[in-house]
Amino acid sequence: MFKANVYVTLRTGVLDPQGKAVRESLLSLGYDETQEVRIGKFIELTLDVDKYEVAKERVREMCEKLLVNTVIEDYRFELKEVTL
Amino acid sequence: MFKANVYVTLRTGVLDPQGKAVRESLLSLGYDETQEVRIGKFIELTLDVDKYEVAKERVREMCEKLLVNTVIEDYRFELKEVTL
Numbered sequence: 574m575f576k577a578n579v580y581v582t583l584r585t586g587v588l589d590p591q592g593k594a595v596r597e598s599l600l601s602l603g604y605d606e607t608q609e610v611r612i613g614k615f616i617e618l619t620l621d622v623d624k625y626e627v628a629k630e631r632v633r634e635m636c637e638k639l640l641v642n643t644v645i646e647d648y649r650f651e652l653k654e655v656t657l
Numbered sequence: 658m659f660k661a662n663v664y665v666t667l668r669t670g671v672l673d674p675q676g677k678a679v680r681e682s683l684l685s686l687g688y689d690e691t692q693e694v695r696i697g698k699f700i701e702l703t704l705d706v707d708k709y710e711v712a713k714e715r716v717r718e719m720c721e722k723l724l725v726n727t728v729i730e731d732y733r734f735e736l737k738e739v740t741l
Contacts, residue, residue, distance in 0.1 A: 604715065607702065612701075613699040619693040639686060
């Protein structure tokens with residue numbers, strides 16, 4: 574069994590209106606030190622797979638096919654073996 | 658200048674309908690090994706602050722006041738000093 578932590582972020586240069594709105598809220602709350610805010614997704618997957626290499630390839634495929642819009646988003650992930 | 662990576666996840670026991678929908682999509686695509694999917698947020702903040710301790714306290718406050726709904730969400734963050 575493996576657990577994957579997938580981090581999905583907007584590519585550099587892609588506008589992030591949600592991040593902009595959060596930044597403006599932080600500024601209005603007095604957090605004047607806030608320079609930039611970018612908001613992405615953090616996806617935790619639990620996979621019933623025995624081999625690290627298989628898990629790695631399957632997560633890569635899931636990202637490319639469903640989890641990530643690779644036109645505007647980047648991703649990276651970590652895998653760790655877990656026992657449930 | 659500090660960069661903070663904030664990871665916001667649903668608390669254990671809180672239902673995650675978005676994660677459930679993604680899991681069902683993965684299963685329908687043939688990824689039968691998918692056991693659980695939980696979806697959270699990944700927030701990158703850039704802060705114009707000089708001291709590590711100040712940055713840490715400010716990010717904690719931002720999380721408690723705006724970024725995280727602490728009733729249903731947990732968070733953790735990492736800080737690193739950056740030069741722009």
